[in-house]
Amino acid sequence: MKRIFPLAAACLMLTGCGAQHANEKHSRDVFAMDTYMLLTAYGNDSVNEPLIRAEEKITALEHMLSVTDAGSEIYAANHAGGAPVTVSGDTAAILRTAADVSAESGGALQISVYPVVQAWGFTTGSYRVPGEAEIAELLQNVDDTRILIEGNTLTVPEGMQIDLGALAKGYTGDAVTALLREAGITSAIVNLGGNVQTIGTKPDGSKWAVGIENPFGGDQLLGTVHVGNKAVITSGDYERCFTAEDGTRYWHIIDPADGAPADNGLRSVTVIGESGLRCDALSTALFVEGTEKAIAHWRACDDFEMILVTDDRLFVTEGIVNDFDAGSVLPWEEITR
Ligand code: FAD
Ligand code: MG
Numbered sequence: 633m634k635r636i637f638p639l640a641a642a643c644l645m646l647t648g649c650g651a652q653h654a655n656e657k658h659s660r661d662v663f664a665m666d667t668y669m670l671l672t673a674y675g676n677d678s679v680n681e682p683l684i685r686a687e688e689k690i691t692a693l694e695h696m697l698s699v700t701d702a703g704s705e706i707y708a709a710n711h712a713g714g715a716p717v718t719v720s721g722d723t724a725a726i727l728r729t730a731a732d733v734s735a736e737s738g739g740a741l742q743i744s745v746y747p748v749v750q751a752w753g754f755t756t757g758s759y760r761v762p763g764e765a766e767i768a769e770l771l772q773n774v775d776d777t778r779i780l781i782e783g784n785t786l787t788v789p790e791g792m793q794i795d796l797g798a799l800a801k802g803y804t805g806d807a808v809t810a811l812l813r814e815a816g817i818t819s820a821i822v823n824l825g826g827n828v829q830t831i832g833t834k835p836d837g838s839k840w841a842v843g844i845e846n847p848f849g850g851d852q853l854l855g856t857v858h859v860g861n862k863a864v865i866t867s868g869d870y871e872r873c874f875t876a877e878d879g880t881r882y883w884h885i886i887d888p889a890d891g892a893p894a895d896n897g898l899r900s901v902t903v904i905g906e907s908g909l910r911c912d913a914l915s916t917a918l919f920v921e922g923t924e925k926a927i928a929h930w931r932a933c934d935d936f937e938m939i940l941v942t943d944d945r946l947f948v949t950e951g952i953v954n955d956f957d958a959g960s961v962l963p964w965e966e967i968t969r
Contacts, residue, residue, distance in 0.1 A: 898919055
């Protein structure tokens with residue numbers, strides 16, 4: 633009994649000590665993919681090592697997926713003159729989701745729209761308004777159905793160029809959260825500039841709160857969603873945009889139907905679901921589709937919820953309504969199945 637007591641006391645002290653540090657916040661800032669990222673995990677000091685590995689994973693994915701990095705798989709495919717190239721499982725997975733979401737959105741998502749995005753200057757910041765003839769010519773090579781992905785073999789037809797900017801950050805968030813989960817982390821939030829992905833709940837057991845930014849400017853949020861183990865991914869017209877000399881504003885999400893910024897009354901789309909990759913692809917596709925088609929698209933699926941922001945109201949799908957707190961900027965209405 634005498635010998636057990638000190639052991640038990642030592643155990644209690646250890647447990648007490650562990651409990652003191654178990655829920656500490658550990659964060660890592662990363663700048664990659666032209667985006668400020670913040671990785672936050674709760675636990676003791678052992679969560680730092682997986683956070684470092686998460687940063688390394690982000691850098692590796694950036695080199696693999698960047699359209700401008702001459703060593704990337706996408707660069708190789710874009711410059712192969714129509715010949716097949718071998719890609720990693722990561723790239724193949726992203727391409728398959730791109731093809732699926734392109735098909736289910738009636739071609740609203742087209743990763744081959746990249747040359748048009750380039751022509752508007754969104755890739756460099758040297759903004760311009762391309763002429764109609766220039767856009768018409770570029771649109772001749774925009775057609776995702778001509779991209780071949782068979783196993784790990786990718787063929788981009790000659791004259792076409794692809795870019796995964798619409799959905800690769802979502803995949804990156806999935807890879808990071810998987811890595812942190814495998815390291816035993818049960819409470820984390822990863823913010824990849826407008827793409828928020830969460831593990832578990834906050835250390836106190838409550839859900840994570842993710843704000844819906846105000847596309848009209850100002851600090852007031854349009855609302856807040858409360859989630860656990862979910863991705864919350866937003867595409868908006870306010871992220872990368874410019875105002876031409878005549879006062880017209882243009883933004884970086886292009887409608888492949890006419891090669892101009894998608895201008896259908898939607899200001900932002902937030903998609904909430906399990907897969908960051910799919911939610912990211914959807915956020916861009918639904919933004920191009922516009923309110924009516926986006927609602928029809930949501931009704932045809934059962935694996936995501938969404939918040940659509942227009943100039944005068946928010947549309948919130950029924951599956952997220954109970955976890956949504958409205959702000960006071962705009963009224964909102966529920967969308968039911
Ligand atoms: P989302 O709505 O998710 O995506 C919009 C983007 O998708 C547009 O910016 C455009 O590129 C593309 N797009 C537009 N319309 C369509 C459409 N109809 N269908 C398909 N795609 C469309 N940016 C830089 O300036 N410099 C860099 O070095 C750089 N490196 C990057 C490396 C990687 C691996 C990735 C994934 C992105 C990189 N970016 C870079 C791009 C930058 O981060 C983009 O702004 C971002 O990917 C767009 O995401 P979003 O969440 O803002 O918008
Ligand atoms: Mg997207």
